[in-house]
Amino acid sequence: MRSLLVIGLGRFGRHLTMSLAEMKNDIMVVDKDEKIVNKLAPYVSSAQIGDCTDEVVLRDLGVANFDICFVCISDDLETSLVITSTLKELGAKKVVTKVNRDLHVKFLLQNGADDVIYPERDMAHRTALKYSVKEAFDYVELNEHYGIFEIAPPKSWLGHTLKEIDVRRKYHVNIIAYKSADKISALDREMYTFNLDEHLIVAGDRKNFVNMVKQKL
Known part of the structure; x- marks a missing residue:
């Protein structure tokens, strides 16, 4: 069992969370939308409401304790970059970030992402x-x-x-x-x-x- 953090519960984040849950992983999910967080809460170990662009929120999550941190916010490059780089600064072991454009791949890999997910491609x-x-x-x-x-x-x-x-x-x-x-x-x-x-x-x-x-x- 791996300890995983999923940030961003859009369509991809939700599907990823459910697939990881089926594989019996220990999962924490975080999103600003309370309704979405509450829907996924029964399937994960911990469900938190919060804005992960806030360094204090990420620090309180204890990101260094997770095996992998997934950042699933590809529709806003600035937000994705902020969260990805802050995770690394706080000691995250591995950060995997979702992208939806080729141009974003380079920026994210240069700013803390250990790997990228490009579902559409x-x-x-x-x-x-x-x-x-x-x-x-x-x-x-x-x-x-x-x-x-x-x-x-x-x-x-x-x-x-x-x-x-x-x-x-x-x-x-x-x-x-x-x-x-x-x-x-x-x-x-x-x-x-x-x-x-x-x-x-x-x-x-x-x-x-x-x-x-x-x-x-």
Whole structure:
């Protein structure tokens, strides 16, 4: 169980809080809107009403005690910057801040954010990949360029071994596991044979992945 602070309970902040709660984390939420705070209170360890641009409010929260502090106020860059930088000044271990523009990423990373969340961009990448590459079933973005993909093996691979296809050398991606009947198993043997009933879990650069499935060699 991790100790987490979520600041800002807009749509994203609320969804994030509920997902974190389902994973049994120890969560404190903070927002200026009393109604929203009260709605989420039953699902978290602590729910506070307050303006987190006020350093006194943040200090009273004991931000240094949390494993991660999430700042979910992307519609106002100035507010997001103030909260993010103040969290770091008060000793926050890790600050993750939501953004909605490319330009904001640089400013936040330079002013205290250890990481940024860019939901609109990430979902756009995932949607584009899913509907452009019919073999792709799911996609998790690790950073701007790299991700983990779930795909069906190209037809030309069926009946061949991992060693024969030589995916790493030809396409510069790694097949790290295979999925069969919702069970995922590590793929650590070169003589694994590709078959129609199993999906592949592939890690690598997004461009290399797209080139691989488009070529289907």
